[in-house]
Amino acid sequence: MRALRKINKLIRHPRRFFMDSLWFSSPQLQLEKTSNLCFISHLGQLKQLESLIQYENITEITLVILFTRANLKMPEIIRQQVSDSMFKQIAMLELPMQPNRINVRKLGYIKRSYKKVLESVSPKRVYVLSFDSHYVFINDIAQANGIEVNLIEEGTATYKYVGSQKTVNSPGNFNERFNKFLIQYVPFFYGLKSSLGYAKNYKSVYAAYPEMLECFDFEKSERFFLHAGGLTYSEVTQQLANKYGINGRDFLYVSQRYPINNFDYAKTLIGILEKISKQFNRRIFIKLHPKDTPAFRKALVAEIGRNIDNDKKIFLIKEAEFLIEPAIGLIRPEVVLGLTSTTLVYTNLVSVNSKAVSLAPYFLKSLSESQSQSDNKQAFEVIDQHYKIINIFKQVQHVTSESDLEQILLVQAESGVVDKSLGDIDSHVEVASQAYRESKYLKALCNLQWAYPEGLEKMPIDSFIDYLNVNRKVSGAVYVRELLFSVLRDSRKYLIAGILNNSKFYNYVAKDITALHEQGEYDEAMSLVSLVTKVAEANLHYRELILAVTIEQCHILLHRGQFEEAWELNNQTINNEDITFTPDDAANLLLQRYLCFLGISQDHRNLVWESPTRLIDILENQSYVLRGLIAGWECLLSRQNEKCVELLLEIQKRDSMLIRCLQPDLLLAKAYRKLGDYTSAFRSLVKAEKYRKSFYAIQIEIAELNYAKNDWAKYKASYRRAYPGQFLFSEYRTLPNVLNASIHVRDLDDAITAYQLMRDEDVKFLDSDVLENFIEFLGTEEKWEQLINFHHRFHRVGLKRVWPIALAYRKKGDLESACSIIESVPLHASTSEELRFIAELYVLLNKKDDSRAYWAELLRKFPESAPQHAWNYL
Missing domain, CATH: 3.40.50.2000 (Glycogen Phosphorylase B;)
Incomplete structure (x- = not known):
């Protein structure tokens, strides 16, 4: 019946018969334009592609699913399993039966189909997983139109080299041999000749072993593996x-x-x-x-x-x-x-x-x-x-x-x-760090694993913390919590590795306990506390190790109304440890527990503001120094810096081992710094270092003191000593200062990193001069992409120094945006460079009157700097 219909069509409508045949026809497709275009033909390729999308944070994607009538179930299965959120649009493209066979009629149709898809979508990048037979046409058409092509490993077939051309190299049947002859020797079919080989040229290759793919030519390669x-x-x-x-x-x-x-x-x-x-x-x-x-x-x-x-x-x-x-x-x-x-x-x-x-x-x-x-x-x-x-x-x-x-x-x-x-630590950690800054968290995770392929227990503590942070982004808080439980239960292995002997690990766990507490999951929080305490007891200095955990444990006890237990636990721990590790922005936890520590009424608490000396006289027990120190914190946080100094100097007169243990010098240094007495602050830090030279909080305070003194280089050096991990910019509260210091010492990489990681809410409280200086710094270094990204992110901040941003848009060919920025700021150009920039911009936009006005002003104010051709525009 099908043959009869074809004969009938040939007789009645011969022109339509030939135009609808594979010799001349092409598929009917209506596709939107997107930046990225991907071709797949089976489920395994879909999984590879979706993994890469997560790996590289690819967006704006058109997915084309190739299929034939030989297996109509496969495209349905693929469509059901596609993550729709990853793709802007999904299209089905039917190919002739047995598309890998050498057949000029079918190959011609396939080539026209690929051309139509590429012209319709007009992408910047194409991603393919196959590179031989008819897939070569994708590469040919894309590169002829200036579109970059990227190859994704499909499996071991990617490593078959020339052997992947099985159909071409094998003799085949008579029909295939005849069609191969036509392609090779008949000029009309020369356009199909590339299908007899394989596509060799790519912009990027994503493969498990990219160093083996010497049969391809590519500009860069990325290690990529589905199960990593x-x-x-x-x-x-x-x-x-x-x-x-x-x-x-x-x-x-x-x-x-x-x-x-x-x-x-x-x-x-x-x-x-x-x-x-x-x-x-x-x-x-x-x-x-x-x-x-x-x-x-x-x-x-x-x-x-x-x-x-x-x-x-x-x-x-x-x-x-x-x-x-x-x-x-x-x-x-x-x-x-x-x-x-x-x-x-x-x-x-x-x-x-x-x-x-x-x-x-x-x-x-x-x-x-x-x-x-x-x-x-x-x-x-x-x-x-x-x-x-x-x-x-x-x-x-x-x-x-x-x-x-x-x-x-x-x-x-x-x-x-x-x-x-594998195990090339430096290169993989560098890639992981860059990926983390670009929010490519899966890529960061994979490279951290490849840097330490023998397992988590082989990671140094800072990389281990980085690994947990990245996993939190990739797999969520619940997975990280399970990982923490696993590490604590397998404590022997991680104790030997040194991870469970480091306070950084327990400080990280404390943050997770805090999260559980805030979610009201008290039982699970206390289970984690119990396991941490049990593991840490093997260490001689375990109280110091789990100090952050203990403070959070007390917070939970207070929240549940168990005041006596909280007071007892804090009294035991803090009387034996140094509580001054607490950064300013976390010290409010101490205030919440203040009454519990003191065990006195609100009336006595008010004595903190009236007479620090009198408060000490009231607190007549072994914890008076501790309580005085907490009062000092409260003074500092309420910006009563003079009273804080007075109280702490009074405490220091007490000659006891407890005072040495609690070390009020660090708190005193903070108070002096805020009073602007940098010399006294420095002396206090020197005293504090005598007891705890490598103490994290001391290095932080040294950094803060250097920042207050505008000693930018020393600030960054102290900051790096306090945060020696791979991702040095994990503390949000320090990012504005890191940005400002990096600008002053002209460290472009650190400045950009601090800016990229800064939360939008932090910008609201950032000194406007810092933002303006950053814009000027990027402009001086000709970082046009970063300037445009900066403007997209913070365009509502109310920037004044916009010339570098406008110049960035012009450099990228976006003249309208450059003009819009210039006209949105109620400031007049004040230098010859700015006047010339605006004048030339208006020339390019064909705004002759505006252009003429700026050329005239340039010639009037800066005649020696004006180009000769400026007179031509008047």
Whole structure:
């Protein structure tokens, strides 16, 4: 019937028949313009693409789903699983059947289709996951129109090099050979010739092992892997690990589906695994492929039961529908076994110390000894073809015979790309830091993991805190809290690593306890407090370590009305520790507990403001120094700096070990600084340093003193000593000062970083001179992009120094915005440069009258600076 309709159409409407055929037609598509365009054809590509979108924070995306009538279910499945929020628009593009076959009619139609999509969307960037056959046309058309093309790794197929051109290089049938001849020798079809090769040129390549892709030409590369950063981790992974009790001493075998008789396959495989298990006295867990048949599963179970004695060492994981890479990252098994599974290639990216071993040569040899090779010819060809790809990767070991088995644990994999790419701390931390500043949190997380591939316990404390901060952005507070509980429960490992011996960790935990408290989750907060206290007790100085946690614990007790317990706990802790670590903006917690500490009435509390000496006389017990110090804090926070100094000087007259322990000198230094007595402030800090030289709060106060004295270089040096981590700009309250100091010392990178991380609400309280100086600094350094971003973000601030911003818009070709900025500010140009800039801007906008007025003013005020051509505009 379909053939008859075509004949009928040919007879009645011959012109329409030919125009609607694949020779001349193209799809009907109505698409909006977007900055980014992506092409995918199956579900695996979708997951890769969505991961990259998160990894690079890509927005303004058009997604084109390619499909054929051979599988109409696939585009429906993809459409159902697409995260709509990631894409501005989604389009379906039908291709002819068997699009990878060499056929001039089909290739011509596909090329016209791609051209229509690209012209309609008019993107700046295109992202593809395939690079051969008809996909080459995307690259050709995009680059001819000045659009950058970026390649995303699809899997090991990306590493097949020229071998990816299987259709082209193989003889094919007569029809394909004839069509290939037409493309190569008939001028009319020369435009299709690129489909016989593969696209080599890209702007960027995103791949797990970009250093291996020498067959492509690209300007830059980014390490990218779908399962990195815990992106695909789920609770199912942890539940399965717990269910089967799999640990780091076990081996994992990753199964694959092959066209082999189920009995032969199971018998050969279990025989090899049994030898490995006995050789190393290890348990081996078999992870089935989701497409493994029930018959193969039954054959495996039968063979395991037949070959293994009572001391069973081989186990079949019943569940198949879960991702194995996250499980490897969680369990970190000693060895991952397989035949030609791509998991072997990526094992080291999720667990650097796990050895990846291919049994393919040994398996084929054993299978051929027990069965005729002709019986499993297809299987041999498939396994051999896949094995050639696996063999490219140097980090995968290979077992060719039984004698090679003993080498699995004795011999390291051949030094290859993994050794160069993982554990390069400096480069990965630098990328992580930059990604964090750009709000690309998943990218920051991945690079932190690659910097320390042996696990969290190998991270220095500052990187560990950075890791928690990034995870909070990527996975949320609940995940980070679970991570904290996990670290505390596995305390032995992290104590050895030094993480649980550092107060920075406990200060971080204290913030999480605060969050739980604010959410009203008191029981969980107290559970975390209890676990922290138990772990920290192993340290000789544990009270000092968990001081921040203890203060928050007291806050919770007070909130629940347990005043006596709160007073007792604070009295114990703070009488033995230094409470002056508390920064000014957190000291309000002390005020909330003031009455609890003193145990006196509101009338006595008012004595703080009237007579500090008299207050001390009233407090006649062992805690009088502590209470006087708290009163000093209250004076300082209420800006009664003279009374604070008077009170603290009185306290210092008391010669006791308690005074030395509490160290009021730091508080005294703060008060002197706020009074403008920098000499006395410095002397107090010198005294404070005698007891606690490396104390965080002392370094902060030294930095604040240097800032007050306008000693910008020393301020930044002190600030870096106080915050030695990789992300030096994590304290929001210090960012305005860091910005101002960086401008004065002409440190552009730090100035831009501080600005990018500054919250919008902080700008409201920022000195306008600092903002104006920052604009001028960016203009001097010709940072046009940053100036435009600055204007987009803070255009309501009421800026006066707008010339650099207007110049930035002009440099980027946005003349209307430049003009709008100039005309929005009620100020007149005052320099020759400003007058000339406005005059030239109006010339470009063809505003002749306005232009003439500014040229005239320039010639009148600055005749020696005016260009000769200025007279031509009058």
